[in-house]
Amino acid sequence: MTPLIPFTARKYSNMVATIGFFDGVHLGHRCLIEQVINEARQCDMGAFIVTFSNHPRTVVKSGYQPKLLTTVPEKTELLRATGADACVILQFTPELAALTAKQFMEQILYREYGVKKIVVGYDHRFGSDKLSGLTHYQRIGRESGIEVLPAKKCVMGDFTVSSSFVRRLLEEGNVEQAEKCLGRSYELSGIVVEGHRVGRNIGFPTANLQPFSKEKLIPGCGVYAVEAMIDGRTYGAMLNIGRRPTLKNGENISVEAHIFDFNGNLYGESLSLRFRYRLRNERQFESLEKLQMQLGCDSLLARQLLSSV
Incomplete structure (x- = not known):
């Protein structure tokens, strides 16, 4: 079991979580994490972030070379600043990639970390079975003892903030617009x-x-x-x-x-x-x-x- 990284002194046995690589910890990520924190406070649970030390595509796509917005230490400190209670940084391995969504929910989230609720990003998918939508995750969640909640989109003007969009801005040299998306x-x-x-x-x-x-x-x-x-x-x-x-x-x-x-x-x-x-x-x-x-x-x-x- 990968140990938790505590961000606050509060300790909870039950968690509201979200999952993602969170590269850049941009305003879209922070909007999602804010929803997790709000839900956790309403339920007297801990706000918990599940992320990864290596980009999942480096495991599932041969030869993939990521261009990252944040290193692991940078990402950890930015996640700490969101106000969440704790996070765990998993090594994304072929064994982890092989888990279905239900196996990941039951074996990792529920049993190891006490997750009772999970907020799922509007376009996020996890599990080797690549489920097609929120209703499938909610059904599996009910079977696994986890309530699955939908996240809101974070939209700035006429575009949705994403890590890939920020990367494209930086590659074009548009550091001013990237700053608006990152919030820094x-x-x-x-x-x-x-x-x-x-x-x-x-x-x-x-x-x-x-x-x-x-x-x-x-x-x-x-x-x-x-x-x-x-x-x-x-x-x-x-x-x-x-x-x-x-x-x-x-x-x-x-x-x-x-x-x-x-x-x-x-x-x-x-x-x-x-x-x-x-x-x-x-x-x-x-x-x-x-x-x-x-x-x-x-x-x-x-x-x-x-x-x-």
């Missing part, structure tokens, strides 16, 4: 590694970020205004993601931040970047001098935008 700025963390030192020679030294997780999604190529977190302090910065065509970097994607008003050696240090605005597409310049002039303009715009945050 998207972040990318890693370690600073040595680069080519070209930026230093033209007056714009950069910290080259190597992300901690190879599965974490890197937003689309372009220039961004970001906030850089170093040792508990926040600095404004401009960031280039791309192939550095002016410098003939080939097909390698680099993540390089020029941090404003910072002096120091960051090699080997942790750096987190919070995406706020997209400034422009990456493009090739005729010379380093013209690149330098453009970076000066980017720097002024980034400072201006970040000063209004």
Whole structure:
């Protein structure tokens, strides 16, 4: 039995739960979890989140390479902040994938974790038998001692918030719209590694970020205004993601931040970047001098935008 991760001091023997991968813990997820919490409080039960440490598709679909919005530690802290009482992070294995919906309800939810109610997302499916709708889950739930409740949709304007929609926004570089869906700025963390030192020679030294997780999604190529977190302090910065065509970097994607008003050696240090605005597409310049002039303009715009945050 995978142990619970308690988020609050409250302890309950009976639980209201929801299940999902919850990548990004976006506003849609938080809307669902809020329904779980409300139901739990009305019934004097615990609000319980069941999630997974690895994407289920990596098990059921050979060769699938996820691009994740959150690492497991990031997701855990975001789930903690929702106000739920506890969560469990299961390893999604072939054995778990083989369980039918009824087996999962009875063996995992009911027997191991005392789940008496489950809130099911409007488009969520679980179990190897891939049941076709809410009524099927409710019938199996009654047989298993679990009441199955439907969740409400979370709609923003004319679209439904989902992890895949947020990924698409970030891949397009639309970090502002992604922030609205996430309810916070998207972040990318890693370690600073040595680069080519070209930026230093033209007056714009950069910290080259190597992300901690190879599965974490890197937003689309372009220039961004970001906030850089170093040792508990926040600095404004401009960031280039791309192939550095002016410098003939080939097909390698680099993540390089020029941090404003910072002096120091960051090699080997942790750096987190919070995406706020997209400034422009990456493009090739005729010379380093013209690149330098453009970076000066980017720097002024980034400072201006970040000063209004």
